[in-house]
Every structure is written in C-alpha cells, then in structure tokens.
Amino acid sequence: MEKIFKLTQSAVETLAEKYGTPLLVLSLEQIEHNYRFLTENLPGVKIYYAVKANPDERIVRTLADLGSCFDVASDGEMLALTELGIAPDRMVYANPFKTHNGLAVAKRTGVYKFTFDSESEIYKMAKAIPGGTVLLRVRVDNPKALVDLNKKFGAHPDDALRLLKIAREQGLDVAGLCFHVGSQSLSADAYVDAINICRRLFDDAAKEGFKLRILDIGGGFPIPAIDTEVDALAITRTIREMLEKNFSDIEIWAEPGRFICGTTVNLITRVIGTQHRNSQQWYFLDDGLYGTFSGVIFDHWDFELLTFKPDVEKIPATFAGPSCDSLDVMFRDKMTVPLEMDDIILVPNCGSYTSASATVFNGFAKTTRIVWEDVKQEIETIPLAAATSNRTL
Template identity: 35%
Template sequence: MRRYPIVTSLPPVRSPRLNRVIMTSSEVLSPPPPAAVASLAAPQLHSVDLQSLQLPLVPDVVSVETGDVSAFTRSAWRNDTGKTGTYGLPTMLDMKAEALEMVQLDNWSVQPVDRGPATAAPDPKLLRSWQYQATGKLATAQVLVDLKAEHIKSGGPMGMKQEAIKHIVKHKPDDTFYVVDLANVQRMFKAWRAAMPRVMPYYAVKCNPEPGILKLLVAMGAGFDCASKGELDMMLRMGVSPSRIIFAHPCKRASDIRYARDHGIQYTTFDTVSELYKISQMNPDFKCVLRIRADDPDARVPLGLKYGAEVSEAPVLLQTAKDLGLHVVGVSFHVGSACQNLSTFSGAIENARKVFDEAHTLGFHMELLDIGGGFTGHFDEMGNVMFGEIANTINTALAAHFPPEMGVRVIAEPGRYFAETSSTLLTPVYGQRDRVAHDGAVKKDYWLTDGLYGSFNCILYDGQSPAYKVVRSPLLPEPADIRTFTSTLWGPTCDSADCVYKDVQLPVLRNGDWLMWNNAGAYTVAGACDFNGIEFTTPGKLYVWSDSAVDVELAEENVMEA
C-alpha cells in the first residue's frame, strides 16, 4: 500500500489508550459542564480517565464480540432527560464527552472541531439558564437565547401538535408556519460524530438554509458545503471561517469564482477540463478537488447524469490540472440524495483511492477525501438515531482504503440528515367546495396556504410523499360532522397544476382547521418561490428545543413493555 505523508497542518488526533483522551488547547476554552458552574475559573489542561467516568462508549458504538462498529443508536429521550440505562448516557456525561472531543475508536483518528476564537468570560446568567443546561455549550445556548426558542418536553408528533395548538391560540395565525426543533439537529450532530469520528460533516446549505439551523451548526463546529456566492456570503456573514467551507459546485459561474477568490475560499470541486481552464484564469490558487461519478441507481435524486467525472477520465483531468499549474488536493463524490444501496459508498471510496494513487504519481499532494451526501437520519420509537448501518459501511471502507496513517482529512456533505427531522409544517385550510360525482357521491376540495410553488415543491423535485395529520382548530367548536370523504388538496396559486394531493380520504374540514406535516425540513421551503406574489419563501417560524425526539409518554410505555 502506498504511504502518503502526514498532513502537518491537520494532524490526526491520536490517543494512547481507548479510555484516555488528552484535552487540546481549544478544548480548555470550552465552559465547564452545568454541574460545575459554581466555579467560573478556567479549567486547566489535564488528562481525563474515561473509565473513571464509567462511560459506556464501547457498547454504544463498537461490537463487544468483534470490535467492529455496530448499528449506532443513542437514546435521545434518555440522554436529554438525564435518565441512564442501556440505551444511552445521562445528559452530563454526554456533555463531558463532547467537551473532551470524541474518543478515538480502535485505530481511527478523530478530526478536531474548529471552535473558533476564544471568547470573553462566560455570563453567569447564561450558565444558569435552561439553554445551557440543555446543550452544555455556551455557543449553542446563546443561539437558543437569540432565537427565543421555547423549551418543550416532547418532540414527537403529539408534542409538535401541542406546541402548534398553543401557538395558534396565542397568536391566531392564518398562514403557513413551521415549528423548528433545534434539539434534533444537535442529536444528529452528536450521533454523527460518535458513529463516524473520522468524518467531519459539512452541512449542505442548499438543503435548508434556515438561519436557526445554520447558527446552531456553526456553534457546534460543523463545516459547510456551499454551491453559490449567495451561500458563501450567507455563511461568511455568520462568522464562519473560509477554512470551514468547501465550494462544492463542479461547474461554477464566473462571478461565483471571483467572489470565492476575493473572500479567501480555499477548496472547490471540478469534473471537467472546461472548469480547470476557468479556475486557471480566475483563481489558480484554489485547492481543487476532483469529483468522480458514484451513482446509486435507487437514490431518491440521482446526480451522476449531471455531475461527476468517470474514473476513466481522471488521468486526463489530472494531467490537465498539472499542465495548468493547478493544485489538486483531493477527491469527492456524491452517491445521490437519499442513498438506498450502501455498497455504493464502498465502491466510491475504493475508486477514490485509485484516483489518489494516480494523482500521487503526478506529484500532487493529496490531503482531502469528500464522501459527499446521500445520508438520511431518523429516530426509532425510542428516540434512537438510526445511523449505524451506513456508518459501519463507511468506516470499514475508510479503514481499508484510507487508513489513518495516510493523513487524509475526510469530510462529508450531509443535508437531509440534519434538516429533515428538524421541522414540522403547519398549513391551514382557507377554502372548500363540494362536488357531486355522476354516481351521486360527494367529493371535497380544500385549499391550503401552501402548495407546489412553496414547500410542497418537494413532491415534484425531491420525490417526496409527505404525510399529514389533521389538527382541529382550537378556535372553533368541535366538529359536528365526522364523516370521511374523498378529497383533493389544492395549493393557493392560480395554477390548476398546483395540487398537493388528489383523491385522499379526509374527515370534513372547516376553514381554520390545519394539516400538520412532520419531517418537513429537507428540500421544502428551500426550493420555494413567490409565484403569484404569494410569500412562500418566508413562512412563519416557531423555534423549540425538545427534551425528547419522540413523544415521551409513548417511549416510556415501550420501555415498560420491553
């Protein structure tokens, strides 16, 4: 196997023993855990024996029998309520583990999180707040304060319905709004970092550039995948360092390249000779990452038809880059949005290694592997993040083809993984009509405040089939008619193609009743436009932070039954 020089600017973090972690200089700037807020003195550089804390790290992530990464699950409701058990860690120990960074599993190295510059002494009031008690980090706690997030118990469908009803009673909205549960974003981030410690997530901003989600990910130390100067500008204005951004668009507009050059963006992707010539003319200092094609034929949104060079094309592209004096530093791929076949990742990582070897023979210093997106993230009925199978597949492929001693930095571009479960969409009914069919049957038409030009563009462009629940208006009396009719749900524009669903079974709805759409955070409002002058792109928002990703009462019942 070819040996690559260790990248001295980003050395892999090594731990002499599995149960021992050395704090870095950036980590000692982090605040103490909530239980230690009595003393505000800055903690000193020291070592911590994790066995003394009784952290069940190995059973949670690594198979006791084989030592391999097993299906990673961590109980969100137990973590966040502080209850201990076989499903996860209590809240304080989770915070301690995060403050110490992630533990190296077996011989895999961990990438340090960029926590940004040191800040002023922590505000004692913030240290005592529920926001800090819930998150364990000052930066994330401040985000919740700034967004005026409400602290709630349950983040499942029942909990979301309760919060929506409270909001409707208090504010009497008559238009679309979202309930954004930022705690789910943190749960996904923690699960990712524990299950794939070598792979730093760079959130795909295109998936949902919701400011609250972005600010939380900034505070947690994520990187960002940007695809335009608009997205670059958005993240730079939030204070994100250019070193935490990859300009992951293989065919950039000239204005985008100039903006990236003028604002210090270092990394970008390419997959054609044409792009290399543009880069050589407008920003030859780019660190270029060759995107190769890696298709999952069953992905919800395949991307290989448009982007990604065939592996057989790599030698010509690399030679062209060398002739132009450009810096090729890595390889990227994207298996397609919502990947279904995990073997696609294994094959893509193997092909990426072949390109690395080819580039090395041409004298390129290869330092970066970008395994793209395609990830999904959901919770089971206990609140566990279901992520283990894909993590196991990727970790195994990385160990085989990019072992830690190569010194290669590994990143990914998850979007849907972080965003989908974060948001619940509420749409009121504002119009209705009865139509009598030839057989005398009555069919119902209902108009919603959102449609295919708004958040439901996901039906056309992302292949989604969003599920809904009826929420009766708390401002109206209980309905007298409980019959069910074949119904059609129309969007609000003048376009007759603006139809969300046809011929679905619904109870009688009234103007002012609502439909609730869970898991509506990915590729929904991000793809909306304001057609007909209707403000689809700026829906109302309610930020919450739940103690549980699922409805607590239901989860506790499942525990008792087990």
C-alpha cells in the same frame, strides 16, 4: 437517529392559535442531535453542511458553534456565511460549474477550496484562483437514490486521471477526490462502490506522482419518510468500516444536507377550503406548492400529513395550495380521514428543500418560521414525542 422532532397535538393547537397558520417550527436541539450523530458515528470525518438544503441563519449559526464546516454552491451562500463571521477556510465551493461572479466572490472572501468534474472548469478556476485547492468529483451511478445527482454531475472514473493531470499542469493544488451517491440513499451499497472506485483512483494517481490527501464522501444520508424506515446506524457503520479499511491515513469530508436539517422542522397548516370536484374530494390548504410544499416538485418528496381527528375510514383526496395557479396541487388520490374547514394538519420532517425553494409567487409571503426552543416554555404541553392520537393521512 432515534430522536425525531414532532410536535404534540396540544403544542400544535396552541402554536396555531398564538402565531396563526401556516407556521414552520424549527428545533435547534434536533439540529445539534443530528450533527452529533454524524460526528460520533463517523469519527474523524469533517462535516461540511450543505447550505442549500436549508440556509436558515439560525441553523447555520448553530452548526458553526458546533464546529461544522460548510458546503456552499453560489456567491450568495458565500456572502451570507461571510456576513455571519464564518471563516473562508470553513467553506468548500462545491458546485462543479461555478459562475464567474461566484469565482470573483470566492477570491474576494478568501474561499479557496473547490470541486470540479470537467476540463472547462479547470481553466476557469486556475485563472480566477491560481493555486486553488481542488477535488475532482467522480461519477457514481445510483439509480436507487431519490435524486440521482450523478445524471448531471461527476466525471467518469476512466477520465479521472486525465483531468487530474490537466489540473496539475494548470498549477492547481490537486488535493483529492469527491463523490455524491445521490439524495436520500437508503443503504450503504452506493457508498461502498464509490469508496472502492476512489481507492483504485487514489492508487492510480499515486503511480502518476500525485499525493492525494482528501476524500469527500458527499451527502445522501437518509431520513425517515412515509413507509420508509431508515437504519442510519447501520449505514454509518458500514461507511466507517470501509473508510478505516481503505483510507485510514486520508482526510475525510462529508457534505450532509437533508440529514442535518430534514427532521428539524414541522409545518402547521390549515384547511381553508373544501370542494367535491372531478369525482373526488378536494382540500385547499394555506401553504402550497409555491411555498413549503415546493419539495414535492424540486425534491420529489412525498410529505407525511398528520391530523388529530378520529381514525375513521379513509377516502382518496386531492390537496391543493392557496395560489390562483392550477399547478398548485401537491397530492392527488392521497388517503385521508375526512376533513373539515379550519382543520389543522401537522407536517413533520419538512426541514430540507422546502422553505429553501419557496417563493412569494402570487403575493403570498413565505411561511413564518419560529424556533421551538424559544417558545416551548409558553406552551402548556412541552413533550416533543408524537402524541399517540396522531393519525397519518
């Protein structure tokens, strides 16, 4: 995954002048690159893009044209994709606890593939969608993940057979198993453990007369972060080898979100205020915690901030957003070169769990989004490689 979308200084300055700030710039070419990386390095795996990571219509349309399927988690996501003309057999309702309205919408739109991890969910699905195709989500503990989803979701492996039997008794099409190793998992270790667990469960299920035919390996594929290098090739190579060894005759799904969209968006934001308070320098930006930086709270993400100022001695600073809420503070004690009013900051790798969880609190509109490929011909400097003058804050 060597190609990373990062605007040059001249592009940032021109875009800020033309469109104002804050501004989100999306690269659809990077979307395609990330999708093809997975399909080429995990051959035969059916990709279900996790819409929740970034539901931007242009991302969804691009992936649909490439042949992607979609992981939806709500009635809203199902309806949005249906309005875009995406067929229901390209969706899996992958929320282990579905709302009654969600199941009603699934029935109305024709979505029939589901995941579950509890007995109570079985009866809901069987009543709403008789004969629906279901995958049991298995818990795989991975405390090293940035977000350990298994603290909330996943049935214990020891309970798997019991749940599969109940689902079969209720007339559901028990098709397979699924797992999620947790968001931003930096190695293949958790995938190896999960695949081994599922192989054992497939064998145990076969002894009970089940003919499981699908394994969903979820998401969790990582992207580069501050001081974190990612070897996506090594991770996918190990996963591919494990799947070939253990599940060569089984249909394999994956549900990437961050990996597909995380590196596709750059934020351009601006310093709108400076102040020295509580013995530290503060910088106020025109985007904040209720906007694109919502990922600080909801995704535990430490955003990289880039400036084009000379590389001088750095100082610790607090970065706050524009709202009139004291909670709206993104970073404290973040090392930075000294900044001034109207200085522009570039924030790369902010395509996942950012604009998707932004709000309009305090009357601030959600940050404007443009597509890089639509405007790059207007920009004097076209290259996407990071300028050598970029400085990390």
